[in-house]
Amino acid sequence: MRIGVLALQGDFIEHITTLKRIGVEASEVRLPGQLEGLNGLIIPGGESTTIGKLAVAYNLMEPLRAFARERAIWGTCAGAIFLSKDAHRDQPLLGVMDIVVERNAFGRQIFSFEVDLPAPYLKPVDPSGRPYHAVFIRAPLIEAVSGSAQVLDQLPDGRIVSALQGRLLATSFHPELTADDRYHRYFVELAR
């Protein structure tokens, strides 16, 4: 089992650290050839416009779309925006998930927040069923989910913050910034 982390910009180091902690081989991806032999890929949080522009510059757009057709990808925050088909702005998007996002939906950095989510789908990796403490930093909202994409998590007011489409996972929050590694273990099972 080997998981790559797109390392163009953003907090890729934190994802790699968490993957190694749970005993998964992890590698940085900056060039198309580095996608070879991976079971799955994580696209980290950061700045989605920058990640998109660098992905274009490094000729990664089509290789990433081809990867998404066959293997698992998880986008956190900016990574979730990059997976979406529409972010209401002119920026490079992979467009592989049937989700529409609203960037910076909660306002500026000072309106970052944390919340407990029920996350019942984590039960296979942790039967205790305890809630998942999610960290949001200038996070996007998932405005609409269509096609074969399904809603995973909603805030108490019903707003959507994560979605799953086959082996493609989008979360507006940042599991790599907490000590709770259940989300990474969940993704590894998705990629298996």
Ligand code: GLN
């Ligand atoms: N605000 C960033 C964007 O729109 C995402 C923030 C993050 O990844 N923490 O790209």
